[in-house]
Amino acid sequence: xxxxxxxxxxxxxxxxxxxxxxxxxxxxxxxxxxxxxxxxxxxxxxxxxxxxxxxxxxxxxxxxxxxxxxxxxxxxxxxxxxxxxxxxxxxxxxxxxxxxxxxxxxxxxxxxxxxxxxxxxxxxxxxxxxxxxxxxxxxxxxxxxxxxxxxxxxxxxxxxxxxxxxxxxxxxxxxxxxxxxxxxxxxxxxxxxxxxxxxxxxxxxxxxxxxxxxxxxxxxxxxxx
Amino acid sequence: xxxxxxxxxxxxxxxxxxxxxxxxxxxxxxxxxxxxxxxxxxxxxxxxxxxxxxxxxxxxxxxxxxxxxxxxxxxxxxxxxxxxxxxxxxxxxxxxxxxxxxxxxxxxxxxxxxxxxxxxxxxxxxxxxxxxxxxxxxxxxxxxxxxxxxxxxxxxxxxxxxxxxxxxxxxxxxxxxxxxxxxxxxxxxxxxxxxxxxxxxxxxxxxxxxxxxxxxxxxxxxxxx
Numbered sequence: 001x002x003x004x005x006x007x008x009x010x011x012x013x014x015x016x017x018x019x020x021x022x023x024x025x026x027x028x029x030x031x032x033x034x035x036x037x038x039x040x041x042x043x044x045x046x047x048x049x050x051x052x053x054x055x056x057x058x059x060x061x062x063x064x065x066x067x068x069x070x071x072x073x074x075x076x077x078x079x080x081x082x083x084x085x086x087x088x089x090x091x092x093x094x095x096x097x098x099x100x101x102x103x104x105x106x107x108x109x110x111x112x113x114x115x116x117x118x119x120x121x122x123x124x125x126x127x128x129x130x131x132x133x134x135x136x137x138x139x140x141x142x143x144x145x146x147x148x149x150x151x152x153x154x155x156x157x158x159x160x161x162x163x164x165x166x167x168x169x170x171x172x173x174x175x176x177x178x179x180x181x182x183x184x185x186x187x188x189x190x191x192x193x194x195x196x197x198x199x200x201x202x203x204x205x206x207x208x209x210x211x212x213x214x215x216x217x218x219x220x221x222x223x224x225x
Numbered sequence: 226x227x228x229x230x231x232x233x234x235x236x237x238x239x240x241x242x243x244x245x246x247x248x249x250x251x252x253x254x255x256x257x258x259x260x261x262x263x264x265x266x267x268x269x270x271x272x273x274x275x276x277x278x279x280x281x282x283x284x285x286x287x288x289x290x291x292x293x294x295x296x297x298x299x300x301x302x303x304x305x306x307x308x309x310x311x312x313x314x315x316x317x318x319x320x321x322x323x324x325x326x327x328x329x330x331x332x333x334x335x336x337x338x339x340x341x342x343x344x345x346x347x348x349x350x351x352x353x354x355x356x357x358x359x360x361x362x363x364x365x366x367x368x369x370x371x372x373x374x375x376x377x378x379x380x381x382x383x384x385x386x387x388x389x390x391x392x393x394x395x396x397x398x399x400x401x402x403x404x405x406x407x408x409x410x411x412x413x414x415x416x417x418x419x420x421x422x423x424x425x426x427x428x429x430x431x432x433x434x435x436x437x438x439x440x441x442x443x444x445x446x447x448x449x450x
Binding site: 012013014016017018020021024031032033040044045046047048049050052101121122139150151152153154156157160161164169170172173174176177178179180181182183184185186187189190191192194195196198199200202203206207 | 237238239241242243245246249256257258265269270271272273274275277326346347364375376377378379381382385386389394395397398399401402403404405406407408409410411412414415416417419420421423424425427428431432
């Protein structure tokens with residue numbers, strides 16, 4: 001079982017580490033963290049990520065291609081022809097084509113989501129339509145060999161769901177217990193529907209520039225097709 | 226707000242990245258990732274972690290000291306006098322002394338939990354008694370200026386709870402919505418009480434060697450006091 005994870009500058013570490021921690025107990029899994037070069041990459045936190053493989057050395061025919069998201073990092077990623085060529089190449093041959101958060105938009109920009117259901121961060125869910133995908137408001141979505149998690153923390157649920165589908169429910173249940181995944185959020189504030197209106201507006205306002213820039217970019221990319 | 230995070234070989238990335246992702250939206254926070262040297266460290270996944278500071282350059286008087294956990298990594302950490310001296314020094318002057326998962330045992334081995342309530346991974350909860358702490362079966366525990374999250378994935382809940390306590394509830398609610406933390410685990414299998422008996426026994430069996438080694442080590446450390 002070869003799992004190739006794309007990383008790029010500005011990636012959101014939790015998008016990646018949720019599934020990565022789940023999959024580290026996947027029997028026989030070989031996980032690669034692939035980027036343009038092996039240089040440590042900046043993220044949207046103080047933590048850097050060290051790639052283990054490059055676009056050249058990453059497995060040519062992965063069982064799973066996985067793409068995490070980010071904010072400004074995603075904007076740069078969907079404008080990066082070399083990155084999209086790598087995603088299109090490995091995604092075209094992968095058994096599963098998967099993402100968390102705005103990683104779905106990278107898959108979309110690479111042309112890999114046309115006609116598929118998918119999901120992404122709630123702030124930008126409708127952007128998936130630009131790439132011919134059908135947005136679904138859900139914690140995770142599996143449609144044929146495409147699987148997507150919602151925003152950031154959804155990667156844990158997504159990772160367990162995909163493991164259950166491929167390895168089996170028994171193993172996913174063991175992994176869930178090993179990582180003690182019995183979440184108990186301090187507030188009901190994880191979706192725009194359950195959050196207070198003032199919380200929702202504050203977050204929308206904080207990300208307005210990102211959402212606007214993304215919308216302009218996806219309009220151009222969609223028009224190019 | 227200076228936050229110093231310890232890392233060490235074999236650390237569990239999700240223990241660290243849950244709170245780190247939450248705290249990356251902490252207004253005015255300056256987060257340091259501290260280890261013996263700046264060399265990238267192996268973890269219990271394929272991902273390495275790159276320290277930003279050393280025991281020498283890390284803030285002398287952090288507002289928060291945070292220690293993540295691991296399995297074999299924790300065994301080595303609680304036997305490492307240099308590491309424990311660093312934890313004891315920064316912890317002695319920190320505003321808050323905090324941990325996720327078996328990071329609590331590192332704090333305990335450094336003598337920082339005597340007389341405090343704390344929590345850790347369910348497999349090793351009673352080990353806290355060896356260091357004079359009172360184990361509490363909870364997702365997170367705050368006792369005066371000590372705060373602890375349970376196993377691995379509890380770091381997200383812990384990170385939000387600590388942010389709510391220090392920065393305020395409004396900001397923690399915004400952060401929860403930004404990281405879309407509305408968890409929906411695929412199974413009820415996150416605690417030994419809710420998991421199926423066969424799942425519980427399989428996980429106990431998989432970690433039997435670790436738990437046994439830890440118990441022997443903490444017996445010696447406790448006797449030394």
